[in-house]
Amino acid sequence: xxxxxxFTRIIDGEIPGQFVHQDEHCIAIRDIxxxxxxxxxxxxxxxxxxxxxxxxxxxxxxGHLLLVVSRLAEQEGIxxxxxxxxxxxxxxxxxxxxxxxxxxxxxxxxxxxxx
Ligand code: 5GP
Numbered sequence: 001x002x003x004x005x006x007f008t009r010i011i012d013g014e015i016p017g018q019f020v021h022q023d024e025h026c027i028a029i030r031d032i033x034x035x036x037x038x039x040x041x042x043x044x045x046x047x048x049x050x051x052x053x054x055x056x057x058x059x060x061x062x063g064h065l066l067l068v069v070s071r072l073a074e075q076e077g078i079x080x081x082x083x084x085x086x087x088x089x090x091x092x093x094x095x096x097x098x099x100x101x102x103x104x105x106x107x108x109x110x111x112x113x114x115x
Contacts, residue, residue, distance in 0.1 A: 037107025
């Protein structure tokens with residue numbers, strides 16, 4: 001059995017998280033160490049390790065996650081000014097939690113390409 005990830009433990013309520021969205025397929029929480037005034041993590045309930053492990057079976061889920069990102073940007077009031085969406089993938093991508101997640105950042109002008 002694979003170890004449960006930090007994000008699975010947040011989803012299951014074992015570790016606190018500031019939830020801004022929950023549905024059947026995913027949750028969204030505020031990042032504990034925000035890189036921008038708005039910094040959310042959109043996380044599928046399914047513990048896919050990273051974008052590299054996404055399969056054709058996950059196609060609908062992947063689309064759903066992007067729609068949730070777009071709706072949350074509106075909800076957070078950053079859709080008009082613009083925002084950044086990042087998926088760190090694997091070691092060189094700077095991924096630290098091995099459970100697929102999408103960073104949504106905004107609320108200030110972002111420069112460069114990272115989080
Ligand atoms: P990664 O580097 O894997 O793309 O992103 C992991 C993100 O999770 C980081 O931005 C980090 O600040 C955030 N993070 C790590 N631990 C926690 C936690 O316990 N709660 C929340 N809300 N975010 C966390």
